[in-house]
Every structure is written in structure tokens, then in C-alpha cells.
Amino acid sequence: MNLGDRAWQLMLDLTKFHSISQSPGESRIAREIHSRLANLPYFQLYPSQLRLQPIAAPNNPAVVAALVRGKGRTGIILLNHHDVVDIEDYGIYKELAFAPLELTRSLDPGILPPAARGDLLRGDWVFGRGTMDMLYGLALQLALTEAKAASGDFAGNILFVSVPDEENNSLGMRHAIGVIREFQQVYGLDFAAAVNCEPHGYDGEDHVIQTGSDGKLLPLICCFGRETHAGALYDGLNPYLLLAEVIRMLELNPGFSDACAGEYTYPPTVLRGGDLKKGYNVSTPPAAWACFNIFTLAASPREIMAKLVRLCQQAVANGVASFHRSAAAWQSISGTNLTLPEIQPQVLTFSDLWQQCLRAHGESFVREIDSFAAQLVKKEPDLQRLTLELIQRVHRYSPDDSPKIVIALAPPF
Missing domain, CATH: 3.40.630.10 (Zn peptidases)
Structure with a gap:
């Protein structure tokens, strides 16, 4: 053979x-x-x-x-x-997902995208998970x-x-x-x-082998707000307002595409997200977060972090401006006079937050976080959730509990 x-x-x-x-x-x-x-x-x-x-x-x-x-x-x-x-996207063909020959014989060409339909009809390809x-x-x-x-x-x-x-x-x-x-x-x-031997998008041309590889960063951006009730929205700051601006500015942003030797990476995209609420109620969450995929070819992690800080600073400015525009418009239509809180969120890297807490609490802070992290690793296999919980724990020690954005790098590196 x-x-x-x-x-x-x-x-x-x-x-x-x-x-x-x-x-x-x-x-x-x-x-x-x-x-x-x-x-x-x-x-x-x-x-x-x-x-x-x-x-x-x-x-x-x-x-x-x-x-x-x-x-x-x-x-x-x-x-x-x-x-x-997984095979959830196979729909009615789930039972055949791991039977390539039978699946290929059974597939309806009409449900496939044009390129895949052509491959199926030519008979040169086999399908299957x-x-x-x-x-x-x-x-x-x-x-x-x-x-x-x-x-x-x-x-x-x-x-x-x-x-x-x-x-x-x-x-x-x-x-x-x-x-x-x-x-x-x-x-x-x-x-x-x-x-x-990982596959790549073969386009029918001579370029069938790729040398080298790109890098990958997974920034976890956590936005801390000021909790308030849905019936008193202008007394606090919903962290989703800040996160929405970050996502709007960073998702598919070609300014974060990296280049080397004529090759270009795809721009960033959100891979996960959520907030820190334990369940449903009518209060705003204390924090909201998202993980972004960023590919690199030449840029260092330090350079990417600096760009993220600048983007988040602009997102803060946009979010605060949106908050004040909304408050002014609502006061105008409701005839209500609001006393707005002073809101000027900081943008910190996790390293900045760590140093801030270390200056405030000294080595006892380091010992407590080391102990917490050691226990967390044993019970939390989800690396992004582990990173989020570590940020949340460190943030408890921050001498400044005002709204802020914290930028960290989550595994896998």
C-alpha cells in the first residue's frame, strides 16, 4: 500500500x-x-x-x-x-458527521455554499468532521x-x-x-x-505551503462601572456602555492588522464576553468583559498593549460623552433635574492595577493573591475565567473604586 x-x-x-x-x-x-x-x-x-x-x-x-x-x-x-x-453545526447530518464516505454520498448539494457544492459535485472531495x-x-x-x-x-x-x-x-x-x-x-x-499539516484556505493557485506562523494574543478587557438601579440609571455607570464602545472600536479594526513580508493578519474579533453578575436583577452589573483575538506578525505584545490603552482611552471619552448626551436629552424631555456623578474612568493595564494595589497594601497583598491564585488554578480549568477572577480579586484591593478599564492578557499565549 x-x-x-x-x-x-x-x-x-x-x-x-x-x-x-x-x-x-x-x-x-x-x-x-x-x-x-x-x-x-x-x-x-x-x-x-x-x-x-x-x-x-x-x-x-x-x-x-x-x-x-x-x-x-x-x-x-x-x-x-x-x-x-463539535458537530452541532451539522444539523440533520449530525449522525453522519464521523462517517465521511456515507456523509458525502448523502449530502444535498442544494444546502451547500457554491464552492463546497462544486467540490461535492466534482466528486474529488470527501466531507466529514x-x-x-x-x-x-x-x-x-x-x-x-x-x-x-x-x-x-x-x-x-x-x-x-x-x-x-x-x-x-x-x-x-x-x-x-x-x-x-x-x-x-x-x-x-x-x-x-x-x-x-494543518489545512489552510487553498485558492487553486501554487501557494500551497506556508512557512512560519503568526502570533496570537488574547487581550481580556474588563470594564468596571458604578452599580446603580435601573430606576436610577444616571446615578451610576453601566460598564456595558464602556465595553460597547471598546467593541465598536476594536471589532474588525484593520488598524490592528499586522504585516510582514507582504502577508497581513486578520483584524481583531470578540471571542468571549459577559459580566460579573451572579444572576438576574434590575441593578446594573459591577463589571463587564470581553476577550479579543489579535494576530501578530511583527508587533510585540508591548506594542499591542500600548495601542489597546490608547483605544480604550478613546472609548472612555466616547462613553462618557454618550452618558452626558443621554442625561441632557432625558432631562429635556422629562423636565427632571439630575445631579450627575463625577465620572472619569481610568484605563489601566493589569500591571498598572497590580502596582497600584502593591503600593497601597505591600507584601501582604502579594501573599494573599498568590494564595488565591494557587487555589484558583486547582478548581478553575477555564483559563479565561481564571484570568477574569484574578483581575476581579486584585481589583478588590484597589484604593480607587471608581469606574475603570483594566486590560490583561489571558491564556492561551
């Missing part, structure tokens, strides 16, 4: 594991990949070069790493992820690893690495770094490249 046919069969086999990120299937597929490699004569001869690295997380995800040694110290990492996104992202890429790398393990005569070394949780918080890749470093040190390897 040639390499392409072997990869095709492996892909069809692996889709059967329903390896949705953070599900039991994600754990099962890792152990299946490990089992297939463990059954190869090469790894029965060199078992120490095969690793199943469990991760302490729900459903027992794991990293699979396998080293095939050739001649010399130079190595290449074959990198892939074995989790896939994970077939492209990225079980075929995994299968291709696994087939290549099998082939090199069988030949045993080639220049260089191949380290196959398959990780979970790529579709969420990159838990697998963050654990895989230690595994890769260990193989590198134990076997004296000099890695020259990492090949990631």
Missing part, C-alpha cells in the same frame, strides 16, 4: 473515534494512535522512543510522541492535533512515521507529536513542549524544522 492510500485508510479509521475536543473520544484516539505505533516492530525494539504523556484534565487527554532515529543529529518534528471541533482539520494531516504524518520506522535507513530523525485540545486552550501543545525538550536533550537532537 502506498503512502497516500495508507494515509487515506488511517484517516477513515481515526474519524470513527469522535475525537471532539475535551470529550472522551479525544482520550480514546490518543491511545489508539499510541497503540498503533506500539505494535510496530521498531517501537517494540525501542520502546523508550515512544511516549504516551497523560495530562491531568477531564477525560484524560494525552500527548503522543514517537521518535524514529536515522543518521546524524538533525531532526524534524511532525506536528499535528487529534481533537476536532475532522477530515480536513486535521485527521488527514495526522494520518499522513502517522503513515510517514510508520514508513520511516520500517525502513530504518535515512538521514536525520523524525519526532512525531500528536496533541489534544488544539481547538480550545492548546493544553496539549503546552504539555508537548516539555516532551519535545526531553527527547531533544536525551538523544542530542538538533531540530531544523517543524511540519504542521
Whole structure:
């Protein structure tokens, strides 16, 4: 069986594991990949070069790493992820999402976008969850690893690495770094490249391989207001007014697109958001927040943070102006005279807030936050929620409880 046919069969086999990120299937597929490699004569001869690295997380995800040694110290990492996104968007075809051949035969071309409809009608493509992202890429790398393990005569070394949780918080890749470093040190390897078989938007032209990668930041912007009742709105400040301005100014803002060597990143977008209310009532929330995806090529995190501070300062000015315009208009139509609070929110980075609290409370503040963070990590697996709770806790120590915007960087980094 040639390499392409072997990869095709492996892909069809692996889709059967329903390896949705953070599900039991994600754990099962890792152990299946490990089992297939463990059954190869090469790894029965060199078992120490095969690793199943469990991760302490729900459903027992794991990293699979396998080293095939050739001649010399130079190595290449074959990198892939074995989790896939959920299947809720498959609608009436959910039951077939992990049966690529049957799904492809069953799909109604009329429900597909034009490009996908053309692919289906040409008969050159197979459809199904994970077939492209990225079980075929995994299968291709696994087939290549099998082939090199069988030949045993080639220049260089191949380290196959398959990780979970790529579709969420990159838990697998963050654990895989230690595994890769260990193989590198134990076997004296000099890695020259990492090949990631992640798909990208092929446009039919010659540009089918991309070198390098962009960076990613996840700023968490938390707006603290002044709580008030819905029947006394102008006595306080709803933090959603500030957050709405931040979102309006930052969402799809091409001024935050980064560029390098003729390539451009997409602009920012909101990925999560909410407020700090525990439930429904008719009071405004104490704070509202959102996480923004920002891709980078050349800009440093420091440069991005400086731009975010300037944008949030303008958002504050816009929000305060909107508040006063609304109050003036409402007084005019209602005939009511309002006594408006003094509102001039600050814009702080998390570092600014930390230093402010440290000056006010000293080392006792550091000890308390360290203790709180240690407990929080044990009970809160959601990295963005963990970041939000840490901001909220530190903010309790702020000597200034007036409205403000706090900008932090949330994981994954």
C-alpha cells in the first residue's frame, strides 16, 4: 500500500473515534494512535522512543510522541492535533458527521455554499468532521512515521507529536513542549524544522505551503462601572456602555492588522464576553468583559498593549460623552433635574492595577493573591475565567473604586 492510500485508510479509521475536543473520544484516539505505533516492530525494539504523556484534565487527554532515529543529529518534528471541533453545526447530518464516505454520498448539494457544492459535485472531495482539520494531516504524518520506522535507513530523525485540545486552550501543545525538550536533550537532537499539516484556505493557485506562523494574543478587557438601579440609571455607570464602545472600536479594526513580508493578519474579533453578575436583577452589573483575538506578525505584545490603552482611552471619552448626551436629552424631555456623578474612568493595564494595589497594601497583598491564585488554578480549568477572577480579586484591593478599564492578557499565549 502506498503512502497516500495508507494515509487515506488511517484517516477513515481515526474519524470513527469522535475525537471532539475535551470529550472522551479525544482520550480514546490518543491511545489508539499510541497503540498503533506500539505494535510496530521498531517501537517494540525501542520502546523508550515512544511516549504516551497523560495530562491531568477531564477525560484524560494525552500527548503522543514517537521518535524514529536515522543518521546524524538533525531532526524534524511532525506536528499535528487529534481533537476536532463539535458537530452541532451539522444539523440533520449530525449522525453522519464521523462517517465521511456515507456523509458525502448523502449530502444535498442544494444546502451547500457554491464552492463546497462544486467540490461535492466534482466528486474529488470527501466531507466529514475532522477530515480536513486535521485527521488527514495526522494520518499522513502517522503513515510517514510508520514508513520511516520500517525502513530504518535515512538521514536525520523524525519526532512525531500528536496533541489534544488544539481547538480550545492548546493544553496539549503546552504539555508537548516539555516532551519535545526531553527527547531533544536525551538523544542530542538538533531540530531544523517543524511540519504542521494543518489545512489552510487553498485558492487553486501554487501557494500551497506556508512557512512560519503568526502570533496570537488574547487581550481580556474588563470594564468596571458604578452599580446603580435601573430606576436610577444616571446615578451610576453601566460598564456595558464602556465595553460597547471598546467593541465598536476594536471589532474588525484593520488598524490592528499586522504585516510582514507582504502577508497581513486578520483584524481583531470578540471571542468571549459577559459580566460579573451572579444572576438576574434590575441593578446594573459591577463589571463587564470581553476577550479579543489579535494576530501578530511583527508587533510585540508591548506594542499591542500600548495601542489597546490608547483605544480604550478613546472609548472612555466616547462613553462618557454618550452618558452626558443621554442625561441632557432625558432631562429635556422629562423636565427632571439630575445631579450627575463625577465620572472619569481610568484605563489601566493589569500591571498598572497590580502596582497600584502593591503600593497601597505591600507584601501582604502579594501573599494573599498568590494564595488565591494557587487555589484558583486547582478548581478553575477555564483559563479565561481564571484570568477574569484574578483581575476581579486584585481589583478588590484597589484604593480607587471608581469606574475603570483594566486590560490583561489571558491564556492561551
